[in-house]
Amino acid sequence: MAVFKPKFITFDCYGTLINFDMAGAASAIFADRVSAEEMLAFTTDFARYRMDEVLGAWKPYPDVVCQAIARTCKKWGVEYKDSDGAGIMEACATWGPHPDVPAGLAKVAEAFPLVLLSNTMNDLITHHVPRLGAPIHRVFTAEQAQSYKPRMRGFEYMLDELGCGPEDILHVSSSLRYDLMTCHDMGIKNKVWVNRGHDPANPAYGYTEIKDIGGLPGVVGL
Structure with missing residues (x-):
């Protein structure tokens, strides 16, 4: 089968990319x-x-x-x-990325625009984006959307702002409860679960599992 090439790779930030301790x-x-x-x-x-x-x-x-x-x-x-x-x-405000993040993100950023959808405030995320080690195309916060995940409104806001549909993105998260269950319900078929031990596995939600961001380039054929 052909590898899916999304218009955007979208990410949960805290927990998935930033070691949100x-x-x-x-x-x-x-x-x-x-x-x-x-x-x-x-x-x-x-x-x-x-x-x-x-x-x-x-x-x-x-x-x-x-x-x-x-x-x-x-x-x-x-x-x-x-x-x-x-x-x-x-x-x-002091936390940085998981060790696997900068290199993995930098690799996929060579081919795809990277987007964050984060349960955060506009001022808080400014501490973290520069630490990710890769160019970020757009950043969307719960403050902008006036809604937190796992509610759908934040995803709807992001898709509207990007001018694309659920079929156009690959969403990456370490959380089934905050992200991937909602993605499933919204018809976002292309999903990656970064298994950082936050949630128990549930393959019924139709994701590709990787152990860290270092595995993401392989998912998109890089």
Whole structure:
């Protein structure tokens, strides 16, 4: 079969490209309030509440983080301080790409325009795009779309802005729940799952699996 040549390769940014270590940031901040033995369960709940917080009307991402960590603390009976959410957001701005990202992105950027669709704020993502090591054609944020993934609105906004349809893109993400399930429902047939251990596999959603971005050039015949 012929290799699919998309008009654009679109990416989730945080987790997929940027090593978005929310668990590490929360672990450092709450080390004095949550035991080491319980920290994994605590940060897992934090991730689940972040997902829940983005399912409604759009709000600034710092509000998503602060409300999610406050809800986690309430569940665990742990003291919450206003500085906790702010500390996590400060850590966000410092994170860089996974080691495999710059070379893999640079290779595919030689042949395809690269696009980001990210659950972030306009000012936050400016810290991260220059660290990716490849030219990025367009960047779309939840702030621009006024909607977070996994809702469809962000994908619709991106496709409208690019002037293309679901059949024209290859979407790449490490998250089935935030990205690839929605892509499936929207008829985006060409999908790549970067298996970074964020979600369990579910081949029913029709993706090509790679272990890191180094495998992406092979997917598009480079």
